[in-house]
Amino acid sequence: MTEMPKVRLFVDLPLAAGAPIALRREQAHYLGGVMRQGAGDVVALFNGRDGEWRARIDHIHRGNAALQCVDLVRAQTAEPDLWLLVAPIRKARFELVVEKATELGVAAIHPVVTRRSEVREAKAERLTAIAIEAAEQCERLTVPAIAEAQPLARLLDRWPSGRHLFMCDEARDSPAMAAALAASPSGSAAILIGPEGGFAPEERELLRARPFVTPVSLGPRVLRAETAAIVAVSLWQMLAADRVANP
Numbered sequence: 001m002t003e004m005p006k007v008r009l010f011v012d013l014p015l016a017a018g019a020p021i022a023l024r025r026e027q028a029h030y031l032g033g034v035m036r037q038g039a040g041d042v043v044a045l046f047n048g049r050d051g052e053w054r055a056r057i058d059h060i061h062r063g064n065a066a067l068q069c070v071d072l073v074r075a076q077t078a079e080p081d082l083w084l085l086v087a088p089i090r091k092a093r094f095e096l097v098v099e100k101a102t103e104l105g106v107a108a109i110h111p112v113v114t115r116r117s118e119v120r121e122a123k124a125e126r127l128t129a130i131a132i133e134a135a136e137q138c139e140r141l142t143v144p145a146i147a148e149a150q151p152l153a154r155l156l157d158r159w160p161s162g163r164h165l166f167m168c169d170e171a172r173d174s175p176a177m178a179a180a181l182a183a184s185p186s187g188s189a190a191i192l193i194g195p196e197g198g199f200a201p202e203e204r205e206l207l208r209a210r211p212f213v214t215p216v217s218l219g220p221r222v223l224r225a226e227t228a229a230i231v232a233v234s235l236w237q238m239l240a241a242d243r244v245a246n247p
Contacts (some may be wrong), residue, residue: 004073005054007035008044008136010143015050021067028065031057042070046135048142051076076141080241083108083163083190086229088119088149093226098127100226102134102144104233105241110190111149116197122149152203156210163188167207168232169215170198170222177216177232181239184214191236193229 009031013021023031031037039057045067046052052074055067084106088094094111101109109131111122127146135143159165164184166177168191174180192207199207207213218231 005042005044007031007037008046008139010132010136011045011047013047015045015047015053015069017069017071019069021045021055021069023065023067025063028060028063031065032060043067044073045069046141049076052141074141079105079107079140079142080237081107081163081188082233082236082241083110083188084193084229084233085110085112085155085165085190086193087112087114087117087195087225088122089196089225090119093224094119094122095127095130097226097229098130098146099134100230101233102131102140103138104230104237105140106144106233107142108145108147110147110155112155112192113149113151114195114203115200117195118197120149124148153206156206159210159212160188163190163212165190165192165207165210165213166232166236167192167213167215168194168218168228169204170194171204171215172217172220174215174217177218177235178239180214180216181236184240186240189236189240191229191232193225193232196225 009027011021037043037057039059041057042054044052045055051072053072054070056070057065057067059066084101086097088111098109113120124146131143131146164187166180166189208215218228
């Protein structure tokens with residue numbers, strides 16, 4: 001068995017046997033200056049489309065690196081189609097949500113602005129960089145898409161047909177998420193996590209009126225937003241992901 005390289009990088013370039021790869025300056029610096037890789041060394045590359053490839057470093061010097069794809073080590077496979085909708089929270093905690101959601105296999109992350117949101121924006125470029133680092137570390141073959149923040153009502157008005165939304169509701173009159181997942185049809189899904197202050201009454205009514213929304217409970221304790229996101233995604237991946245990936 002061929003030993004996998006110790007360095008793994010995401011590149012937004014086509015990957016195929018013999019394909020030349022020019023790294024971005026910061027990637028070249030990381031590869032040579034931080035990881036001490038040089039000409040002849042082999043790294044792993046993925047782009048979310050063409051699987052994972054071993055690539056040989058042909059040249060690396062002063063922020064420039066040229067590589068060549070050698071062979072395919074993992075073919076691209078279908079992944080469960082789960083979105084995470086989450087109200088932005090303070091920077092470090094929201095970045096933690098993005099990192100852990102990436103590790104748990106979320107396909108897309110949508111920052112959602114609600115009436116009680118204290119933070120009303122999210123820097124997609126910074127969050128994408130965090131998602132890329134997490135994907136490189138956890139060995140997944142894709143990087144989740146990071147959307148721009150938008151109001152909850154607008155997102156619901158543009159909701160795609162066929163995607164079910166599980167609303168994590170702090171009110172204790174909703175069914176347990178595990179039970180709701182067991183009773184739900186398979187297919188593309190999304191999880192909604194509200195702000196620290198919870199959903200406003202009119203938002204709860206708006207959500208509960210939509211036929212594609214199922215309110216669910218994560219238990220008797222009031223969880224921080226980042227904890228709720230991690231718990232909810234973990235439950236979905238454990239109980240529903242296989243049905244979505246292999247309908």
